Amino acid sequence: MSDCKNCDNCDCGNDAPDSPERRKLLGISVGIINGVIATAIIGPVVGFVGAPLLQKRKGIWVKVLSESDLPPGETKDVKFTMHIKDGFMEVDREYALFMRRSGDKVLAFDPACPHLGCRVDYQSDKGRFFCPCHGAVFDDAGAVVAGPPARGLFEHKTKIEDDHIWVYREV
């Protein structure tokens, strides 16, 4: 700046390459351009990687068992297959449920422990579900008896139709 006072030929207007105003303007412009460039790469990648967040789970009724195959008083480890889309694949995935009758209703317990998702196993001699991971125990109505879970086993909706037991399963 001081040079401007002593220099007749210097271009000391606001549009001089090193004037503070010009530097500030160019600085802001570079910042904006870089922001746009960054958005051009971050936007698509975030949208792409975050895409699973926008997918909705859909539930369907699945026929899992003939009604006569579930006698009263018994808890049965039932396996059934669903045709699902798993990312880039379409597969027939096997699912499991623990089913038992309670009055005229059928209970269908999800085998995933409500604590952190390990698969519980039913021991019929004890009438209890045991989780092999962190020691949770559930009674045959799915309620917590011991261990860290805050809630009992998750129950799926069931219905009886055409002499078959149907389960509503979200995938």
Add this chain to the structure above:
Amino acid sequence: MSEDKKQVISPESPVETQAQNLTDSEQARLDRPKLSDWLELRLGWWGFVRKNLDEQMPAGVSWWQTLGNLLMTLLAFQFITGIALSMYYSSGPESAHASVKHINEGFISNIPIFGSINWGLAVRGIHVYGSSVLVCVTVLHILRVFFWGSYKKPRELTWLVGVLIFFVMLGFSFTGYLLPWDQKAYWATTVGTNMAGTIPGIGDSMLILIRGGSEVGSLTLTRFYAAHVMILPAALIILTALHLYLVRKHHIAGPVLPQKGATVPFWPNQLFKDAVVVFFGVGIVIYLAAVNPPGLEGVANPTGTDLVPRPEWYYLGLYEMLKIMPAGWELMATLIIPGIVSVGMILLPWLDKSKSRHPAMRQWIIISGTAIILMIGLMTLKGYLETPVHGEEGHGPAVEGQAAPDGEAEH
């Protein structure tokens, strides 16, 4: 003429001698420089090597200062074996298990004298045990810096970057554990990712982002593979370069109390100690890989009841903590306690306000740090002793010892 040439070629290389009368071979060498001289002129590599070999270290440096070199070597082993494994691994749920089985069983050849060698299993064994030994040595390295107070000004950022490297290593272990897509892998990942799902508010979204869907499936495997071979290695390389830069910039801290005596160059004494320690460290990895090669359980099966879930040994403390947390308190074990320990580690140089590096002068930090270390150690030991090894029946002794929770569980 020859004097000038010598100056230009390599100011610090051994070429520069005081001899006035050059022999024919020396003269020939200067006229047509060796590859090393050629490179020296363009890269200045000899200066770089000399700078590192002549790095002055404080008096009193000992075997404790060899751990960094061992870590670098073990990291190199992980990169090399990892690249080799990636040439045979396939990250699809229908092929992952088969590809690891092929690595385990498909590369046996008979070598005269040595007998039959299982190359795939050897490389995988080095990778698997290398990761365990790496975590062990990293913990020792961290403990040394902690007790010696080496993280103090001006080395706060060296510590911070080192802690981040440790977290990246745990990420490597967590993501790598899923890749064989066997039962152990599937269930450890189910539990591990469900832990993220317990975070209030954002838990469900976190779970889906990490898994690539609501269940552990094909997209979980590809995500973990991408993290394991792309994201984490990139992070590790950048952080390690920064860590080494900072170690060189500030030099090593040396013993807690300054020792009498002059500084000593890294070469030859300390480098020799490094070589010995690296030799034994690598020896342990090779020994473990040879004696107990890594197995492979049955293919991941969400409906199978044959699982005996067991995380990698250094997650056993966390695993045990999840067991003993009473109903409704799991957030303590999944987020709050690990979060406090992690943030405490990151902030250590600022939490410890004492000017002195001596442990007696910073009792508060030493006592709380030791308590945490002992707690993690005890929980890990408890988890190690109580978790049944694969194939054993039963649900572990913890089931019987659990008290029933208060009140009715919501249902």
